[in-house]
Amino acid sequence: MRTFDRLAELQSLVGAPLGTSEWVLIEQTRIDRFAAATEDHQWIHTDAERAAAGPFGATIAHGFLTLSLLPVFFQTAFAVADTRMGINYGLNRVRFTAPVPVGSRVRAHMRLLAYEPIAGGAQLTVEATVEREGADKPVCVAVSLTRRYL
Incomplete structure (x- = not known):
């Protein structure tokens, strides 16, 4: 996980990678739940x-299940030390590109x-490209808006 000391550091990183999340296993019990x-x-x-x-050739995860993993992807990809909380603000674009x-x-x-600076923090627009281990093509690409507060 990549850690940033201050939220303001991110302002100069527009266009740059923020981090890569940990792997998440998609088992049938998760799909069934x-x-x-x-x-x-x-x-x-x-x-x-x-x-x-x-x-x-097998069961597949719901596209929205993959999308619902965005919070854990964010939590394990990068952290901002001086923020006290983050909230989901919305999505601009979502594509499910492979099963x-x-x-x-x-x-x-x-x-x-x-x-984008906002009162008490910043709004981040982050592109999340979700890959499946061993596959050439991403399984989901989503543009997520989150708000981080100091």
Whole structure:
């Protein structure tokens, strides 16, 4: 994990990488729990037998499950020591560019696209490119807006 002492340091890093998260394992129990929480029980996610004969050869994670991992990706990619909290402000763009088969490991590369001072802190626009271990193509690319407060 990359650590910055002060939030203001990030202002000069627009366009630069902020860090890379730790790997997260996508096991069937995680997929099933996500399906239960969202009531999205489509067979490509939850029916291992049917999915084995389907287009991906196994169950796959929901795209929104991959997206929901952004907080853990942020937490393990970089830290800013002088901030007391951060909040999700929104998303500008999200694309699910490849499937995430069960048993995969994923992680995110974070790149700072914009830094905007706000009252009490800064709004960061960060591109998160989520990769699957061993794959050539990213599985998700999302532009996330977060607010960090001093």
